[in-house]
Structure formats: structure tokens, C-alpha cells
Amino acid sequence: MAEPITLADIKTDEKSWWCPGCGDFGVLAALQKSVIDLQIAPHEMVMVAGIGCSGKIGNYINSYNIHVVHGRTLPTAMGVKLANRDLKVLAVGGDGDGFAIGMGHFIHACRRNVDVTYLTMDNHIYGLTKGQNSPTSDRGAKVKTAPEGSIEAPVRPLQMALAAGATWVGQGFSSNQAELVELIKSALGHRGFSFLNVISPCVTYNKVNTYAWYKEVLRSLKDDPGYRTDDRQAAMARAMETDELVTGLLFRDDSALAYEDQVAGFSTQPLTEQSLDLTPGQWEGLLADLR
Numbered sequence: 001m002a003e004p005i006t007l008a009d010i011k012t013d014e015k016s017w018w019c020p021g022c023g024d025f026g027v028l029a030a031l032q033k034s035v036i037d038l039q040i041a042p043h044e045m046v047m048v049a050g051i052g053c054s055g056k057i058g059n060y061i062n063s064y065n066i067h068v069v070h071g072r073t074l075p076t077a078m079g080v081k082l083a084n085r086d087l088k089v090l091a092v093g094g095d096g097d098g099f100a101i102g103m104g105h106f107i108h109a110c111r112r113n114v115d116v117t118y119l120t121m122d123n124h125i126y127g128l129t130k131g132q133n134s135p136t137s138d139r140g141a142k143v144k145t146a147p148e149g150s151i152e153a154p155v156r157p158l159q160m161a162l163a164a165g166a167t168w169v170g171q172g173f174s175s176n177q178a179e180l181v182e183l184i185k186s187a188l189g190h191r192g193f194s195f196l197n198v199i200s201p202c203v204t205y206n207k208v209n210t211y212a213w214y215k216e217v218l219r220s221l222k223d224d225p226g227y228r229t230d231d232r233q234a235a236m237a238r239a240m241e242t243d244e245l246v247t248g249l250l251f252r253d254d255s256a257l258a259y260e261d262q263v264a265g266f267s268t269q270p271l272t273e274q275s276l277d278l279t280p281g282q283w284e285g286l287l288a289d290l291r
């Protein structure tokens with residue numbers, strides 16, 4: 001029997017780059033615990049990380065890791081999954097990466113339902129580039145690029161995911177480890193696209209959305225035992241009523257087929273296991289089609 005996966009197997013020697021107190025440490029700890037609990041070996045998982053402080057997380061987990069161009073985690077992650085559906089594929093990035101430059105990919109990933117988990121580390125700011133407002137910055141937030149306060153209405157990621165058809169939607173808080181681990185494990189176990197937005201405070205550039213502030217305003221769905229996770233409209237209503245200041249699993253639909261389950265030729269073996277060799281006749285046929 002194989003040795004159990006432990007922390008020693010999944011952590012790396014890479015020195016942490018994050019500021020002391022950054023919420024991203026909590027996300028890393030919860031992700032490590034989840035991977036150990038689920039016994040996912042390093043060679044079974046691919047992390048696709050975006051550019052941002054958040055994207056550094058890929059360097060601290062021992063798995064396959066691709067650090068991609070800003071905003072392009074999802075197309076890359078979906079490509080990896082379609083090439084080898086035996087891999088656990090996790091896309092990770094910041095609110096800027098996912099909901100500004102990457103927004104188009106986000107919407108389409110939600111409706112396509114490829115079996116990929118998308119974990120965003122949402123600090124309502126661009127951390128890496130030193131404190132510009134992001135799509136999730138609150139109206140009125142005073143930041144470098146909006147010294148008088150942001151005048152834009154924020155993007156609401158949970159509502160966007162629900163409206164676009166995502167089959168698993170939840171939100172965690174980096175300092176609520178027990179709930180976050182449960183959410184990550186549930187998202188990784190969902191067959192289809194799972195979207196987990198994790199509130200992960202930036203202690204250096206965001207002086208409004210602090211740990212103390214979130215602890216005051218966030219409410220967990222755990223405190224509402226009557227809440228049902230199988231009703232998309234109720235999930236949307238809850239996200240809207242609470243201005244998304246809610247944590248827990250809002251919605252899941254396990255009946256929808258994943259994208260890769262519907263592609264002819266994918267059902268028998270992962271593409272990486274299939275022979276892609278063409279016979280001379282097939283090759284000539286393809287060329288003839290193009291002439």
C-alpha cells in the first residue's frame with residue numbers, strides 16, 4: 001500500500017513572498033489541509049495560477065504548477081483538463097486576474113462546466129501592483145487610483161457565477177479555516193465547474209476591508225440550518241440580500257453533465273492516453289479538405 005500523503009509531500013522549500021499577515025497564508029494552509037485530507041498526490045494535481053500576489057500560491061504547493069499570463073488561468077486550466085481528465089485541476093488567482101482582465105473567461109467557464117475548480121483570493125484590490133482599485137473594490141473605497149473614493153459599482157462574483165450557470169458556487173474567508181477546508185474539499189470533489197471565492201485580506205494596501213471588518217459583517221450559511229443548496233434562485237437572492245457578505249456553499253447541482261463527459265471520444269480514455277497518429281489515408285483526407 002502507498003504511503004499516506006503528508007504535509008512533507010505537498011509543501012515546497014520556496015521562501016514565502018507574502019507580507020506578514022496576508023490572508024493568502026490562510027488560503028495556503030486550508031488548501032494544504034484539503035489536499036492531505038483528500039490524499040491527492042503531487043503528480044495527480046495541476047495548479048494553474050494567475051499573475052498577482054495570490055498567484056504565488058502555486059510556488060508553495062508541490063504539484064504540477066503553471067504560472068500563466070495575467071487573466072488566463074481558466075482557458076489554460078480547461079485545456080489541461082480536456083487533455084487529461086484524470087488530473088485534478090485547480091485554477092487560482094486574484095480578483096483582478098479573474099474579474100477584470102479574465103472576466104470573459106470566467107463567464108464562459110461557468111456555463112461550460114468543465115470539471116475545474118476555480119479558487120479566487122479576493123482582497124478587493126490589486127496587491128501585486130501596489131494598491132489600485134479592483135473590480136470588487138467597494139464603492140467609495142479610497143485607493144491610489146481613486147483618491148476621492150471609487151465611483152464604480154463593484155462586480156459581484158457570486159451573482160455572476162450563479163447567473164452564468166456555474167454548478168457549484170461558494171465563498172470562504174481565509175481566517176475561518178474549518179469552513180474553508182470543508183469548502184475546498186467539496187469544490188474539489190464536485191464533478192463540473194466549481195467556483196470558490198475566498199475573502200483574503202490584503203493587510204498592506206486595503207485598510208478598509210480588514211480582518212476585523214469582515215469578522216463583524218460576514219455571516220455563515222452554517223448559522224441558517226434551513227438554507228438549501230439546491231435552489232439557484234434562492235442562492236441568487238441570498239447573495240443579493242447580503243451584498244455577498246456571506247460564507248458557505250450557496251449552490252450546487254450535481255446532476256449536470258461535465259463538458260468533457262459530452263465530448264465524443266473523451267469518454268473512453270484521457271486524450272493523453274489515446275493515439276493521435278494518423279494513417280497516411282487520414283492525413284491525405286485532411287489535406288484534401290483544406291485544399
Ligand SMILES: Cc1ncc(C[n+]2csc(CCOP(=O)(O)OP(=O)(O)O)c2C)c(N)n1
Pocket residue numbers: 051052053054055069070093094095096097098121123125126127128129134
Ligand atoms: C497583461 C497584463 N496586464 C497587467 C499586468 C499588471 N498586473 C500584474 S498583477 C495585476 C493585478 C493584481 O491584482 P489581483 O489579480 O487582484 O491579485 P493580487 O495581487 O491582489 O493577489 C496587474 C494589473 C500584467 N502583469 N499583465
Ligand code: SF4
Pocket residue numbers: 017018019021022023024053054123127128201202203204205
Ligand atoms: S501586498 Fe497585500 S495581497 Fe500582496 S502579499 Fe502583501 S498583504 Fe498580501
Ligand SMILES: [Mg+2]
Pocket residue numbers: 052094095096121122123124125126127134
Ligand atoms: Mg486582488
